[in-house]
Amino acid sequence: MNTAFVTGCTGLLGSNLTRLLLANGYAVRGLARDPDKAERMFVDLAPEARERFTVVEGDLLHLSTWADALHGVDTLFHTAAYFRESFTLGEHRDTLWAVNVDGTRTLLEAADAAGVARAVHTSSGGVLPHAGPGRTLDETDEIPPDYDWTGNDYFESKHACDRAIQAFLTTHRLPVAFVLPGWMFGPGDDGPTSAGQLVLDLLDQKLPAVPDVSACVADARDVALAHLRTAEVLADDPDRWRGERFIAAGPYTSFRALVDTVEEVTGVPAPRWTVPIGLMKVVALGQEWWGRLTGTDPLVTRRGVQTLAVNSPLDSSKAEQVLGVRFRPLAQTLRDTIRYYHQRAPLPREPASVAV
Template identity: 40%
Template sequence: MQSTPQLKSAFVTGATGLLGNNLVRELIRQGFQVRALVRSLAKGQQQFAGLAGVELVLGDMADVPAFAAALQGRDVVFHTAAFFRDNYKGGSHWKELKRINVDGTESLIEHAYAAGIRRFVQTSSIGVLNGAPGTPIDETCLRELGDADDYYRSKILADQTVLHFLALHPDMHASLVLPGWMWGPADIGPTSSGQFVNDVALGKLPGLVPGSFSVVDARDVAQAHIAAAMHGKRAERYLAAGRHMTMRELVPVLGKIANVKTPTRDLPIPLLYALAAAQEIYARISGRPILLSLATVRLMLKEAGRSHFDHAKSERELALEFRPLEQTVADTVAWYRSHNWF
């Protein structure tokens, strides 16, 4: 696949996140000059220590005008920042979800356009799609707003904001990339996958939870973003969801690579709800992230079997490929071990 000559510089939101930091690294590797939006300079310096070619920009998606000047002179914006759903703390967070994910996206694409940028890649989610359990889901299987939890609703509305902007500005080009459950190295947050890896490695997983997932390497999703910027079609969605797996399939792989014993029994659903409620109380008291919230349990039960995704379009138009799951898990575990997380 040939690079597009006019794309030499990029602005990346959510740069210290799992996807964002891997995207920044891949852009640098491909010769881009990168401005990386971070909410903490200290965290940005920690994440990108020793990486030449990245310029940190302090800012927050809640106040795009405050950092909008840094958009000047960029060829493309990769918008990976998002306020995540209720996994970590529990409770309702619709106000923040709308302010960051919906209103922030609208403000970002408006300011990018005003800065002369004409190429934009929106990080969407597989949550904007829906289908019958067990059936292959592609980019045309759009989820109705009424069927979405708050996080998925915010992503649907954010995507609609981007598409509406395109309808009003024919000279603007944007594509949307839809990742699955991302895993990978340098997940300093950590995200839910990083928290899961740590909990399994430290023996904190009490049993197997229900549901199925589409597991993908964040580095492959980063490649999909760059390919979408260079070769994606205007206003098109591209799946980068990865491999369908149940927890019963995933946990033993993780246990073998981390060299730890893993549970084999399923947790009863009433116990899941009780554990989630207890973890939410812990999160409110401690302020620490949790693996299981009530929203997570509800989502797992509702979405069970709805993680069979058809990547034919992304393979055809973006030449998307996925590395083996075992490599992703091994690299993730190795990164946490090398940084003394467990």
């Protein structure tokens, strides 16, 4: 039986990947900072799948305490990252580097030493440069060393991580390939990430307006399949696919289309106003100020708005052709996401009554 190790098994992507691997007959060891959270998330597994799933308690910042669990692993899927929290107020740069860059490098070194056969790393479409008008980015796009990250420490850390992996590949045996997701939505978003939070805020009709921006939007289950298929091609021909990047980003979708689709599948009215990104930054500044004053989480932050502002169209056709990945319709993703929130308890917040 194939044994997989999934970091971030309690995350939006990692939980869907864990389920997919189990459905495909793998034995899965899932790394979780909070094992109780993992047990809650996978409580619905069929007994036969549950037998093949082991929760490994651990933090990327304390690798030595759980590194033994890498022995006997065929494929490492590294989905964990310091991500959600980095968009909240406060200073996150040191943690971004400790977890995303140093944490990944030491994890791959430990996996290499433990004899793991291959690894798939979750990168991000955000490591690619801003395309500019009329350009779509693909895997041939490299990032110039002087690329302006416009203060987006998260994207910069993901980029530094990818560079660290490229350096690792020149000195180590372990073959690693990259999957670059777009903005993911889907069931299993217990965090929630910004995507799940957006859906919950739309259901609660909290947003007065939406920004005039677009981003590539993908279902986390389709991105999970891209990870599984990447592992398969890597197993078939490690020399061919070592260091390879696969964009799995989904269709370029306007924020307006996104919120209108939530309205379409739930009947909850979407915000009517679409405002320029500059105005949204001013709103975010006001929200941050209010959040600091009251000790509450702002609805939008300048980091979040900035992340949306730099999203370029990305071409996922290589993943479609080589890996056979398809991206399901957005309405289906949003319907399943909302259904998931309805079925799970406790909810991060009770959504307004919706007909899904």
